[in-house]
Amino acid sequence: MTMALRTALRALWLHRLRSILTMTGIAVGIAAVILMVAIGTATQKQVIDQIQNLGANVMMVVAGQRTGPGGVRLSGDTNVLLTEDDAVAIRAQLPSVREVGATWWGSGQAINGNRNSWSRMHGITAGFMEVRAWPAVSGRLITDEDNAAVAKVALLGQTVVKRLFEPGEDPVGQVIRLRNVPFQVIGVLASKGQSTQGWDQDDVVYVPLATARMRLNNKPAPQIQSASAIAGKKRFDGSGKTGFQKVEQVKANPSVVFAGAVNSIMIQAHDAGSLRTTTDEVRELLRQRHRLMPGEPDDFDIRNLSEVAEARAASARILTALLVGIAALSLLIAGIGIMNIMLVSVTERTAEIGLRLAVGAGRRDILSQFLIEAAALALVSGLLGVLLGFGGVLAVDAATQIAPRIDPLTALGAFLGAGLIGVTFGLYPAWQASRLDPIVALRRV
Incomplete structure (x- = not known):
């Protein structure tokens, strides 16, 4: 075996250029497999982290979109039809719902001394952070008591902390200004x-x-009840209209913003298996509360964030499999190249084979x-490909933020796979060489 290995290496060395060109194809294929698996694994991890960041x-x-004058479709921000009452009803009436958080979107300038940051400023209810699975690393989160007291307290994200405070400085307990209104920092997320x-x-x-x-x-919103609260009720606050008439008036006027309105409601189901059922229950409840007739389109949109993220993860897996398949195809082509080179080598060394057979070498040798x-x-190609x-x-x-990591098992499998391909x-070329007739082969000496 040692002699055979030494002879094989000497034969490869005698045809260095041809051997290098053959090895290049395998090395590139092995490198592509390792790189694609590393990138695909890192991408999937990022998507999984994003799913966890969204909350389970x-x-x-x-x-949703509403129809304004002339039948023009308007954005949801133009005519807000979701309220805190809707969020409370979802939490109270649907057993499949674990937690609910309502949000009002905004942005503005945060100031601390001579430092400032233009950031998103969102108003939230206490359940929002529970839904998002977003803990505080210091201080505390916003509570129902903060909302009831209209407390001027704030939670800061890490980026805002870096902009407003010195490194190592504790923001908790300090007072900053949000849109020139003083707020006390109660926690850092x-x-x-x-x-x-x-x-x-x-x-x-985040503020209450x-x-x-x-x-x-x-x-500030006009002093009227939300659509879901006043529909079908006889409430008068100086306008002389019933609740139903006021709803129709509000729907016809896209510039009106309800008191108690929110931009979004975040809902957490008890488990992944009940998400679809919970979605149907939420849709049915909101249609009832918004007095939508059968056949009338929803005035809201429900977005299943976990399913969207999981779909992206599935797409990433499919893309990774596709890329690995392409890399494997390159290995197959490289294997065909090895076969071609070995057949050429058998043809060139026919005389050598015949001489060895004539002096006593067996066909197995x-x-x-x-x-x-x-x-x-x-x-050797596999080793170069791994490197x-x-x-x-x-x-x-x-060069990127993908942060791929090398999987030792993938590298080992690629290396052994290269040997298997060889x-x-x-x-077949080796079998062809062993089947040569010594007398016919010796004629080429």
């Missing part, structure tokens, strides 16, 4: 990173929902020699 089993209800849309989730300030309306909203040559060629793949992973890690595709 989460859906979001936002205001854990880092969330980028969202599935690519924006920085840590560049945000009631406080956001009264202190940060530049356009010839077979093993050429198999060892093919395996050595593939294994090249490691270098590619390091380059991608340095043996598989070298078997």
Whole structure:
């Protein structure tokens, strides 16, 4: 075996250029497999992290499109039809719902001394952070008592903390200004990173929902009840109209914003298996509360965030499988190249084979020699491919934020796979060499 290996390596060395060109194909294929698996695994991890950042089993209800004068479709922000009453009803009436959080979206300037940050400023109810599975690393979260008292307290994301405070400085207990209104910092949130849309989730300030309306909203809502609260009821507050008439008036006027309105309602189901059922229950309840007739389109949209993120994870897995398949195809082509080179080698060395057979070498010796040559060629190529793949992973890690990581099992499997390709595709040329007739082969001496 040692002699056969030495002979095989000497034969490869005598045809260095041809061997290098053959090894290049296998090395590139192995490197591509390692790199694609590393990138695919990192991408899937990012998507899974994003699912966890969204919170488990989460859906979001936002205001849907309404029809304005002339039949023009209007955005949900133009005519807000979701209220805190809706969120309370969902939490109280649907047993499949674990927690609910209502949100009012906004943005503005946060100031601390001579530092400032233009960030998103959202008003939230106490259940929002529970739904988002977003803990505080210091201080505390917003409570129902904060909303009831319209407390001027704020939760800060990590990005806002870095902009407003010195490194190592504790923001909890300090007073900052939000839209020139003083707020006390009660907590700092854990880092969330980028969202599935690519924006920085840590560049945000959260305040109680009631406080956001009264202190940060530049356009206070008119003093009327929400659509769901007044529909079908005879409520008069100086307008002389019943609740039903007021709802119709509000629907016809897209510039009206309800008192108690929210931009979105975040809902957490008890488990992933009940998400679809919970979605149907939420839709049915909101249609009842909004007095929508059968056949009338929803005036809200329900977005299953976990399913969207999981669909992206599935897409990432499919893309990874596709790329690995392409890399494997390149290995197959490289294997065909090994077979071609070995057949050429058998033809060139016919006289050598005949001479060895004539002096007593067995057909098994010839077979093993050429198999060892093919395996050595593939294994050296595999080793170079593994090194090249490691270098590619390091380059991608340095140049992007994908943060791919090398899987040792994948590298080992690729290396052994290269050897298997060499043996598989070298078997036929080796068999051809072992079947040569010594007398016919010696005629070429």
